[in-house]
Amino acid sequence: MKHVVIVGGGFAGLNCALKLAFHPNIRITLIDKNNYQQFQPLLYQVATAGLAPTNAAFAFRNVFRRYPNVDIKMGEVVSVDLKTRAAEVADGQKYQGDFLVLAAGSQVNFFGTPGADKHAFPLYSLHDAEVLRSRILAVLESADRDPSLIAKGALNFVIVGGGPTGTEMAGALGDMIQLALKDLYKDLDVSKAKVFLVDRDHKVLSAFSSKSQKYAARMLEQRGVQLKLGTSAKEVTSGHLVLSDGTTIPTHTVIWAGGLKASSLSSDLGVPLAHGGRLDVQPDLGVKDFPGVYALGDFANVTGADAKPLPQLASVAEQAGKHCAKNIKTVVDGGAGKPFHYLDKGIMAMIGRNSAVAELGKHRHELQGPIAFAAWLGVHAALLTTLRAKIDTVVEWGWDYLGKSTADSVLDRASQANVDWKEEEERSDSEVH
Ligand SMILES: Cc1cc2nc3c(=O)[nH]c(=O)nc-3n(C[C@H](O)[C@H](O)[C@H](O)COP(=O)(O)OP(=O)(O)OC[C@H]3O[C@@H](n4cnc5c(N)ncnc54)[C@H](O)[C@@H]3O)c2cc1C
The missing domain is CATH 3.50.50.100 (FAD/NAD(P)-binding domain)
Structure with a gap:
């Protein structure tokens, strides 16, 4: 049984876990600092009192309640070891996988504006x-x-x-x-x-x-x-x-x-980062020199067909999550992962x-x-x-x-x-x- 550790249950991490679920030879640990997925596109409607918070957030344990091979751990990942594919949460607990998927999204960037x-x-x-x-x-x-x-x-x-x-x-x-x-x-x-x-x-x-x-x-x-x-x-x-x-x-x-920058987790990875603190990935979404490690969504710098970085969008993160899951399944079954191509709708x-x-x-x-x-x-x-x-x-x-x-x-x-x-x-x- 191969173990996949996913850091971040946003559009990228959640879709990766959903696609890997039910695979007979894979178990998944999904770690997130919250016990819910937040649906950012609707946040402005929560802020203006149009929708309730529960319309824009979904508890992971509900989403995965019928998925026997997905384990949820609520905790803030404070450090990651790319070599051993391990993530450590704030209380010291470590999760080590055969595969590590980094999908910790982004955070606000004030660009040093005073106050x-x-x-x-x-x-x-x-x-x-x-x-x-x-x-x-x-x-x-x-x-x-x-x-x-x-x-x-x-x-x-x-x-x-x-x-x-x-x-x-x-x-x-x-x-x-x-x-x-x-x-x-x-x-x-x-x-x-x-x-x-x-x-x-x-x-x-x-x-x-x-x-x-x-x-x-x-x-x-x-x-x-x-x-x-x-x-x-x-x-x-x-x-x-x-x-x-x-x-x-x-x-x-x-x-x-x-403005946004990649989640602060990226700054402690010990590798050079791309624009906005995002982690560079290869065409198959893998991180160079670290076999079994993938980065997705807002956290990753993925090059598109026009040689420019793909935008930080839910659709990019969702498709990357599904593609990463496909590649992991292929590797588990003895094959080689394929390049990710974003379908721009x-x-x-x-x-x-x-x-x-x-x-x-x-x-x-x-x-x-x-x-x-x-x-x-x-x-x-x-x-x-x-x-x-x-x-x-x-x-x-x-x-x-x-x-x-x-x-x-x-x-x-x-x-x-x-x-x-x-x-x-x-x-x-x-x-x-
Ligand atoms: C207000 C707003 C509106 C948007 N509207 C749209 C839209 O209409 N259409 C669109 O396509 N895109 C929209 N976007 C962009 C879209 O939301 C993002 O591109 C998408 O959420 C990226 O998905 P992700 O999985 O990479 O990251 P996220 O969805 O941000 O998920 C990251 C997850 O990682 C977790 N995490 C972060 N750090 C840690 C840590 N250290 N330890 C454990 N867990 C951690 C977070 O809790 C979160 O659950 C919007 C963004 C914002 C902010």
Whole structure:
């Protein structure tokens, strides 16, 4: 019986484990620091109270409950020995395999922006989304009680990064403000809420066609989003954001969608790393000089057909996970692994209600508006890990769409999200004097 140790149960690691399951000569240990898979494409909907956290996270033990050869271990891997194919978790337990699959994904990259690590809200994990949702709700509650806080930026929401995550977040916030909040906060002048989207580029959605970019910009502006393009975040404090063009925006909610780097695990592997701390792999996804070790998904630097690195996308990670499993099975059966070829089905981004962009297939057939909106929902529902998740999420979307409401406005992370307005006032007084 061969043992496969998988580090990280995201799109890559989970699909690798699912494909290896039921093989008569293979047992799998899947290690993850969480006991659930997080579905990043839906995190912005959790952050804007459109979906509950349980719509965007799936417990591994449920997913694998009928898979006798998959063992789940919850633990943070703190070191990896590529030579012996062993992973060690924080409490010292070691897992050594005949094969080691590294699929630890990525983490936020603040690019050294002063104050961002302390004061900005990243959006990479389920925890990030829950804390951010609580901050958005906390400032709304504060301004509802004391409207004078609006002048101090309580209702200014700034998103840094105009890629798909930042654009989706900005559009969802715009919709939330225009459609849902009036009914929820009867005393609050919701029209005073402002959403800013900052990007150093002069356009949003840089990976998309210029037609899609223009459409996205127009749809964001229709939702009241103010585009601050051609400028970048220079400093984040607890009460404002300074831009490279000198503008200062008073705000208590800076949302960071400005960049990613490979999970910190890559920095301790003792091998040279590619751009963004990603681990270089050979065409079969194996790590050079370390037989039996593979790297996948956001953690790996995989070269595509155009000799450029493949993008950090769920579809790339999912296909790589399945391909890696196939290669491991082939090697176990005495054969040699085959090169990975990514099947590019296209890219899409949601802007908001009835508005999305999609560029489908190799020839990038472009869709915009309600058709792209429906396509986005369909594709993401299909990607969800379990049947129950697919049904629950589609039902939630239906309620939100028909009721123009936010399903899950629960401020459950108050200790991490509430603003101490007194302390803020004292700080800004001391800055002035
Ligand atoms: C907000 C957001 C929205 C996105 N939207 C889309 C989209 O719409 N479409 C799309 O194609 N892509 C999207 N992406 C990108 C996509 O989510 C990633 O490319 C994909 O998740 C990568 O899969 P992965 O398996 O490599 O990593 P992940 O899915 O991040 O999984 C990595 C796993 O490793 C675990 N892990 C990390 N470090 C350790 C450790 N030291 N020990 C143990 N476990 C560890 C983590 O807990 C996690 O479960 C989005 C990303 C974000 C952040």
